[in-house]
Amino acid sequence: MTQASSITPATPPSSESAGIISALLLKDGVIDKRQLSYATRVRSKLTTHRTMMDTLLDLGYVTQEQLQNTLRSNQMNIRLGDLLLELGYLREADLQQALGMQKELSGKKRLGEILVEKGFIEERRLLETLAYQLGYPLIELSFIALDRSLLAAIPLNVCREHKFVPVRREGNAIVLAFSDPLDQKAQDVARGFLGQSLKIAIAPRESILENLAALERTSSQPSISDDSSIIGMINTLIEEAIDECASDIHIEPMKDRLRVRLRCDGVMLQHKDYPREIAPQLTSRIKVMAEADIAERRRHQDGRILFASARHGINLDMRVSFYVTIYGEKIVLRLLNNKGTLLDIREIGMAPRMLDHFIYEALEAPTGVMIITGPTGSGKTSTMYSCVNFLNNINTSIITAEDPVEYIIDGISQCSINTKIGVTFEETLRHIVRQDPDIIVLGEIRDHFSAETAIQAALTGHKVLTTFHTEDSIGGLVRLMNMEIEAFLISSTVVCVVAQRLLRRVCPDCAETYIPTPLDLSRLNLSPNDLAGAEFKIGRGCKSCRFSGYRGRAGIFELLVMNEMVKNAILNNKSSYDIRKISIETSGMVTLMEDGIVKAAQGLVSMKEIITDLPRLGKPRPLGELRRILGVTQ
Template identity: 45%
Template sequence: MPDSPQSEEIAIPGLKERPGGQFAVILIQDGVMTVADVKKAMRVQEKLGSSKLVSTILTELGMLTEGEHRRIIRKHGREFRIGELICELGYITLQQLQQAEKKLATSPGKRIGAVIREMGLIEDRQLAQALSEQLAMPLIHLDIDTADRMVLTQFAIKFMRMHLTVPYEASGSKVSIATANPLNNTAIAEIEKRMQKKAVVSIAAESAILSLLSKLESAGGKGGEAKDQVADVVDSILLSAIRDHASDIHIEPMDGLARVRFRLDGVLIHKMDLPSELSQRVLARLKVLAEMDISDSRRHQDGRFTREVSNVRADYRVSTYVTIYGENMVMRILRSSGGIKNIEQISMSRGVLDRFKHEALDVPTGVVLITGPTGSGKTSTLYAAVDYLNRPTTKIITVEDPVEFIVPGIMQCSVDATAGRSFDQSLKAMMRQDPDIIVMGEVRDRPSAQVAVQAALTGHKVLTTFHTEDSIGGLLRLIDMGIETFLISSTVVSILAQRLIRTICPECRQAYMPNKRIANLIGIDDETLRTNTFYRGTGCGTCYGTGYHGRTALHELLVLNEDVREAILARKSSHDIRQISCETTNLLSLMEDGMYKVLLGLTTAEEVYRIAPRSLSTRSVEDIYRLMGHGE
């Protein structure tokens, strides 16, 4: 008989009083965990001397996922005390929370959140994020240039500073209010009464509110001609994205506001919310920059623009998608001023790198394919390979859409169909330029694949990228495109598959024991688990509570030999070709490279399990170390 929601306190006396106990109660109430599950975590907690939250232990045991943990917080935020919530979000440790609670006991009139911040354990933006999660209120980016001064100047600066509450926009029957103290109903009620409008309340960081009021005070607290606030908001978003090393910016319309999220290390992170009216003006400005039709908000559109922000020049590919709440915009950031990585800097394990250079790139003719899904770092690896091959005695010519990095000494062509430089036309023209090495941004279809193969047949070296799951999938995709197997076997030199995975945050890196099931699934056996130290990030301000900061790459290099070529000619299955490749070419899978990087302490077993394609079997740790050139 399942445990009823009412029985958890009887079954586990004093559960709520334990560190993280409230979270455990909710897990039982929601049916996510059983009483037995929680008791198991409590036994571990007792052995550790209550040094970890129940939720942390459940996650380490593999019984609770990070996604489920965040979902529970969002759903039940109001049931947590703010100190508990800050701890559950990973901003502080349990020991730090206990220290803050002791200090709170000697600080009458203060709240635990304020005490934690005064102790320097969190930043005020993290406190604002926690309040946003607890009260299910939007977190807003606030600045003098995004606020309506005509609304601001209706209230005394002293009043707004005292209550840490500002009205920043009024429209129709509503007034938008930002506050760092959402429980202060007095200030909110006063604003509603004076403006005769219903309040729509958002959370803002205290520093943002005080900064806004200081700027307003410096300006005399009066309205007047403000500088272009929309342009400043756009610049602020772009600058923040560049500083955070974001790969994409998402501006997403919601009911009454727009959510701004950045993709950091492959994962979307919420950054700010914009008032609905302001977000529409921000989108209009970005559409102008991208040379899109600002008068048309009913069609999906694409555009691009180039801009230098904080001394970083980047190309922004802009795409809009019409939703029920308006236009959703995504901007892919392509940095052109970050420099091309040297081939030694692409996170390739030493053994794989040596083979890639000497058995793939140094071969004078043939096709080298770099494959993986969108956002897997193929372009960076392609440019690193071009940089390695770029010599005064060699002519390299490219066709790209667009040119993402400028490489001195090579001939680069950016596709422009409107100017008569389509991809197909450029491919045909480049063959008449007497190249030694041809670089194609991507094999898109059968014609481009045929050009690559024909170029290799005539004695050229061809580098290009492809969208497939793994290295063997690259071979099968060429066959599916209608390229004859004898052409594939005689022209393709190697296929390099890759993925990007997050690396452990160095600021909060701690030893831990991975989930046994997940570790086994990526090839780490029980003996290796017992005899090695593993690491993960516990979550901090640097990594936005994720435990990860930065990314590294996993690689799978297939260098074709006679056995593999014969398997292609015989049209053997992908399973058979992979088995032959592993046995005769020392092919190491993406999963095996991931396992190696877990053992090096670069990433976690959970991250490799999330990203790497499954392998039917993996080599021993000793064999992987040997093939990776470990210790050489």
């Protein structure tokens, strides 16, 4: 057990005093002293951190509703910092720092404001916590929904000073959105102007201020939906997406607004909202840019935009899709070459020994088919471009058929499939071999015809690079067999199959030690001893990772290099289970899950994602053995 000491809990959770919320629950008679002391004892024995509230809820001593009632009826006595601390959303040290700053500012700023500004907590998290715990609704403001008549009763500068905005009447009550619903002074001011019956709601500070500003200029200012500002808005949006290294922009009409989200590192992120009423002009303008039919609003369409970015000095190629939804057309712009720089093959993230193996046995082999496989968004196209870049030199003729070209490389002949004008995949493949290539790159093998073209080209002495959509490397071989390619052709032409995934990288700025739970271990099918020497990390969330705990991505690889034993297994029509077993035992193959475990044990990726995103097949080998095979020192 001493060997595994690094993955057993170092310190039990601190046994801080029961806290103000527990005291209030006790005072209100929701829990009794015996329950509280039992919960305290249970909590001190847990190996993972649970807050006192979670523990009380888990034990069934308190319901969420009772908790909300107690919090609401005792609002005057609860301070935001204590609440966040007890809920486990804030660290003691961060709170103390923020309180210190508040003192320096002689109370000119609310604590919540400072916490958000310093990046100790994300505003949305803060508001959701308040909304959930206090039972107030969290509302998305859009200035068309506001009842302007209410503004006759209260001056805008008062609203701005206390960070609230009147929303609408509900019977005799007035709904008001506050950025800080615990701000008693703001509530008193609002009651002074609007009367006693207020319904409190919560909204982000920025959107309250934006809405107040919009209300102020509504009468005199021109509408934001005139043409020149629409063009400006779209250009700004695209530039922002390039800034964020986004791969896609989603513009979605919703009931009350136009929501814009960006996909960054594979994850959808809220970017901004536009007012619903500009949707027609915005859509028309993007259609003009994409050379789509402006008059057509009831059918799905697609198009393409070449965008010259003034801010970044690049030409961006975008594929645009218009999809008709019940609220209007949803627009998705895919930013094709917004992938940053082309990675050197040595920087794609393969472990040292796997990389050597890959370069010497596969990339430098003069002929044969190399397959890179994985689901959409697994990074296989980037890896393929890194391979092409490695092979690209003055004495080699390289030609591609891609759908579409996603990255332009100097010195090779790239063809983008364009079915609209008759440049189909089939037509291109018929011509490609006549171009006297040494290396042929086929964007993707998707049917018997493209598979056969790849195999035939390899048989006639070419090197072929291509991609597939399969779960793992063995799946790639099985797919070829299912495309009715003879086993002997597969075994004599395929050089290697690389399976790949992209997992999110743990943010280095907020990484903390993570101790695998018994459930993690059972899901991985490993014992603590198998993971001796591991240093798992988890990101707690900070400003530099937009509070996700992750920043950037890391490749996870499985490399199958075909040796005689694997070839024989294919020739003898062995099952995929047997082929996998033989590959692991004789070709030095490390599975995706095993490579993931090694990278998680370095603190590069999270335990959570290797469990949810990598195929779990069989029992992984112990970390020490994997590190030896891959040449990973730590």
